[in-house]
Amino acid sequence: MRVLLVGDYPPPHGGVAVHVQQLHGYLRERGVEAVVLDIGKGGRPAPDVIPVRTPTQYGKRLAGFLREGWTVHVHTSGNNPKSWMLAATAGVRAPRSQRVITLHSGLLPEYLAASVSRRAFARVALAGYSRVVAVSEAVREALVRCGVPEEKLVVYPAFCGSQVRxxxxxxxxxxxxxxxxxxxxxxxxxxxxxxxxxxxxxxxxxxxxxxxxxxxxxxxxxxxxxxxxxxxxxxxxxxxxxxxxxxxxxxxxxxxxxxxxxxxxxxxxxxxxxxxxxxxxxxxxxxxxxxxxxxxxxxxxxxxxxxxxxxxxxxxxGPAQVVSPDAGPVLLKLYGELSQPVVLGGGETHAAQ
Known part of the structure; x- marks a missing residue:
């Protein structure tokens, strides 16, 4: 299994960047070949983290991973035009590569509700993804209102409890x-x-x-x-x-x-x-x-x-007794399910959708 994570990587240590860093660490610890395409402003050297700072760099790097059939997991806020352009470009047609996206921002429902054109663009941008991970029920409901098929949607917090160290x-x-x-x-x-x-x-x-x-x-x-x-x-x-x-x-x-x-x-x-x-x-x-x-x-x-x-x-x-969620095992299982070949008529196979 080969997984490309696309999103911000620390520094700075914002929520999306921290989640990408923690998920990357979780996957590497379990022997998964995982690489980060860092589209943020950090640039600090880290193993298997590729900084891209221009649209050209991003496009060339992404195209290479798509051609090689990597599972691509995009992490973005979903509350501004730049975020949705990222979603659209990473969701382009690429038959060998499965795509997953996590939409992180609590501002996403308000952003999409403000415009019919925004909702239409979001629906088109997400069409190429096999699964869309919403970090909350409110985000999921906003995406349903855009026309995203419910069977594509997964609700799970962007949190890796095992990586809190x-x-x-x-x-x-x-x-x-x-x-x-x-x-x-x-x-x-x-x-x-x-x-x-x-x-x-x-x-x-x-x-x-x-x-x-x-x-x-x-x-x-x-x-x-x-x-x-x-x-x-x-x-x-x-x-x-x-x-x-x-x-x-x-x-x-x-x-x-x-x-x-x-x-x-x-x-x-x-x-x-x-x-x-x-x-x-x-x-x-x-x-x-x-x-x-x-x-x-x-x-x-x-x-x-x-x-x-x-x-x-x-x-x-004082504190309550809580059990912390861990997106690591959930996403690792999801990647595995998407990469399983499905046998079609005549013996042809393709990855699960």
């Missing part, structure tokens, strides 16, 4: 842990979708009852003027532990050492960081803007008061 605790994390009781953690991004302002307002409320409180923030944009301005306006500058951008294993080490992980997003898919926190046995508080895994403390989206209340609950009651 924290690295060593950095000095900065240990110092933050020593200073703060309790210590919260949050993944940051400059996009307003990540809910920075909401988190800061809730943090100010929480500090009134928890004088030793701190918030460890990691990810891009933590040193921007907008970030600092929001912190000043909410009067939480002294409560923030700025970790900057962390390697994924370092981020996991931070989450494992904190008292609660918070995901205050305004929109979301199946957030990998939420599942990572739960898998590590850390209480997790997240907005109710999408379905959340069992064990998550959910708050009303947009409500800083309810967010603060749920953080209090999480700190008081």
């Amino acid at each position: 924290p690295g060593p605790v950095t000095q900065a994390v240990q110092e933050a842990r020593n200073r703060r009781r309790p210590l919260l953690a949050m993944a940051h991004h400059p996009s307003p979708v990540y809910g920075r302002g909401l988190m800061f307002r809730a943090l100010r409320m929480l500090a009134n009852d928890l004088p030793g409180l701190g918030l460890a923030v990691f990810g891009p944009g933590t040193r921007s003027e907008a970030f600092l301005r929001d912190a000043r306006e909410c009067q939480v500058e002294e409560l923030i532990e700025d970790m900057g951008e962390l390697e994924h294993s370092q981020a996991l080490a931070l989450i494992a050492r904190c008292d609660a992980f918070v995901r205050p997003t305004t929109h979301d898919g199946d957030a990998i960081s939420v599942r990572e926190a739960l898998a590590l046995g850390v209480p997790c508080v997240a907005s109710d803007v999408c379905g959340r895994p069992h064990g998550t403390y959910t708050f009303r989206g947009g409500s800083a008061v309810d967010l603060a209340d749920q953080v209090h609950r999480a700190l008081t009651h």
Whole structure:
């Protein structure tokens, strides 16, 4: 079996990129010949990871794998035109190659609902795929409304529980842990979708009852003027532990050492960081803007008061006992099923569709 994963690869350590990295690691550990076609902005050398930075490079590399009959698994958000162009180009006719796509973004239903032409393009773009993996029921329902055949659709979280492996605790994390009781953690991004302002307002409320409180923030944009301005306006500058951008294993080490992980997003898919926190046995508080895994403390989206209340609950009651999903075995079985030859009349064979 030979599998080509197409998608972003860290750095940066976004949800899609992390899932591609973890799935790649899972497949390699099981002896599968697996290669990543990295279409992101990382470029850091890694075994069997091929960076492509131009459409020409991407097209040539992809065409070679399709000619050789590799199973191609595309990973993309599905919430913008570029994402759907990627889906369309990787789904072109290639009789020797089976295609799978995972659509990751919680914004996908809203994006497709906005336009008839978007839904029509999505239906055409997905026609060449044997299976379409939706990370949530909401994503599946949006694709059904586009006319994607239900028999093609699989709903499964983009999460490999077996690959959640924290690295060593950095000095900065240990110092933050020593200073703060309790210590919260949050993944940051400059996009307003990540809910920075909401988190800061809730943090100010929480500090009134928890004088030793701190918030460890990691990810891009933590040193921007907008970030600092929001912190000043909410009067939480002294409560923030700025970790900057962390390697994924370092981020996991931070989450494992904190008292609660918070995901205050305004929109979301199946957030990998939420599942990572739960898998590590850390209480997790997240907005109710999408379905959340069992064990998550959910708050009303947009409500800083309810967010603060749920953080209090999480700190008081602790983590729930959860069983983490693992997409690795599910997808490995799927690849195997698709690669099985089907005997046609007259003895002709082709791969299962």
